[in-house]
Amino acid sequence: MTDRDEPLDPGRFGVSPERGFLPDEAPPTSFEGDDPFLARLDELGRDLPALLERGDLAAAVRDLDPPSADRYDDLTDRELERVYGVTGFLANAYVNGAGGNVVPEGVAVPLYESTRRLDRTPVLSYDAYVLHNWTRADHGRGFAPHDVRTITNFVEARDEQWFVAVHVAIEATAGPALAAIGDAQAGILDDDPRQVETALRTMEDSLYDLIGVLDRMPEHNHPETYGRGFRPYLMALTDVAFEGVPEMEGRHSFRGASGAQSSVFPALDAAIGVDQGDNPLVTHLRELRADMPTEHKAFVEAAAAGPDLHDYVAETDDDRLREAFNEVVDRMVRFRKLHVEVVRRYLTEPFGERKGTGGTPHGPFLEMFIDNTEAMRIEG
Numbered sequence: 071m072t073d074r075d076e077p078l079d080p081g082r083f084g085v086s087p088e089r090g091f092l093p094d095e096a097p098p099t100s101f102e103g104d105d106p107f108l109a110r111l112d113e114l115g116r117d118l119p120a121l122l123e124r125g126d127l128a129a130a131v132r133d134l135d136p137p138s139a140d141r142y143d144d145l146t147d148r149e150l151e152r153v154y155g156v157t158g159f160l161a162n163a164y165v166n167g168a169g170g171n172v173v174p175e176g177v178a179v180p181l182y183e184s185t186r187r188l189d190r191t192p193v194l195s196y197d198a199y200v201l202h203n204w205t206r207a208d209h210g211r212g213f214a215p216h217d218v219r220t221i222t223n224f225v226e227a228r229d230e231q232w233f234v235a236v237h238v239a240i241e242a243t244a245g246p247a248l249a250a251i252g253d254a255q256a257g258i259l260d261d262d263p264r265q266v267e268t269a270l271r272t273m274e275d276s277l278y279d280l281i282g283v284l285d286r287m288p289e290h291n292h293p294e295t296y297g298r299g300f301r302p303y304l305m306a307l308t309d310v311a312f313e314g315v316p317e318m319e320g321r322h323s324f325r326g327a328s329g330a331q332s333s334v335f336p337a338l339d340a341a342i343g344v345d346q347g348d349n350p351l352v353t354h355l356r357e358l359r360a361d362m363p364t365e366h367k368a369f370v371e372a373a374a375a376g377p378d379l380h381d382y383v384a385e386t387d388d389d390r391l392r393e394a395f396n397e398v399v400d401r402m403v404r405f406r407k408l409h410v411e412v413v414r415r416y417l418t419e420p421f422g423e424r425k426g427t428g429g430t431p432h433g434p435f436l437e438m439f440i441d442n443t444e445a446m447r448i449e450g
Contacts, residue, residue: 077255078376080248083369090245091333091366092238097202098152099221107137115156118163119226128168131160134176136314142183150184151202157181158194159222165310166303175314182315193307193324195361196331200237213242215286223300230300232290237329239283244334247276251341251373258377263391266382270394277401284408293420331358333366338402340374342395343381346442349435384448392448399446406440
């Protein structure tokens with residue numbers, strides 16, 4: 071069998087219809103046990119906004135004394151994720167907040183050792199800032215933004231909590247659409263147009279809900295607080311040295327945390343066959359895949375390698391199937407148009423920004439994404 075003869079199995083990649091790319095278990099909000107270094111990380115993560123506000127962060131970070139490298143061998147993946155998350159926040163806050171160009175040893179060593187074991191880039195990326203940075207309110211059972219709380223944040227303002235909560239909700243809401251990719255591909259292999267149609271309807275419903283979630287961003291996130299309050303801490307680390315990490319000699323540059331590092335729309339594009347061509351934005355987005363968790367990158371690749379959904383629908387004389395496919399395309403177009411509006415509201419109009427937080431060169435290229443997606447419609 072070739073790869074294209076196999077439907078996508080989301081479970082193989084840790085993807086579920088209930089949570090999408092979010093972890094199956096809620097991320098830990100603190101470390102267990104009495105390890106003094108991990109306990110200190112908990113304190114710094116909890117107190118980060120106050121430390122930044124008082125100007126005390128730099129001294130607190132420089133005072134950290136990390137354990138030996140082999141200590142990290144005893145940690146579970148969930149504990150490593152938390153080490154990565156807290157030290158990623160601290161590194162960004164230290165460099166982008168205090169204006170330094172060296173990550174002190176007490177943060178650099180655990181950041182490197184945790185990400186090395188997790189096969190991640192040693193910088194605060196979308197997975198640490200969003201995918202593993204949430205808990206739910208006591209009464210909350212779902213992933214609506216008002217039910218989501220951050221574990222770690224840079225500022226006290228509710229705006230940052232809401233910003234992350236909306237992204238967490240988007241990830242969870244995308245779960246049914248991501249799982250339906252496998253159902254659609256299985257239907258193609260069985261030549262079962264009704265199964266394919268059902269999967270497409272699931273994708274459409276999920277995308278409809280995604281639009282509703284993104285549309286809530288302005289409710290509690292003001293552009294000024296975003297642009298001047300917490301976004302500066304998310305920016306790229308440029309020409310930074312990692313103190314105490316011999317494997318990282320010299321200086322290194324890393325992209326900032328960005329929603330462009332989410333795997334949701336790369337997976338949906340791959341599933342319906344959207345070709346975004348070659349332009350600076352596409353090149354940059356391909357580079358951003360290096361910052362995605364390994365399983366998520368593999369999911370996107372598997373979605374692209376599976377049976378061709380667009381061609382199957384185009385080659386059948388089935389009005390219902392074609393209508394369902396086109397409605398998925400229309401929902402993706404609407405989401406992308408709304409995203410352009412969000413970029414204008416939060417970056418272009420108030421600050422004249424032409425690049426996203428991760429360095430993404432948006433401008434006219436986001437409009438091209440809309441056009442390329444719309445071009446996937448199948449006319450009868």
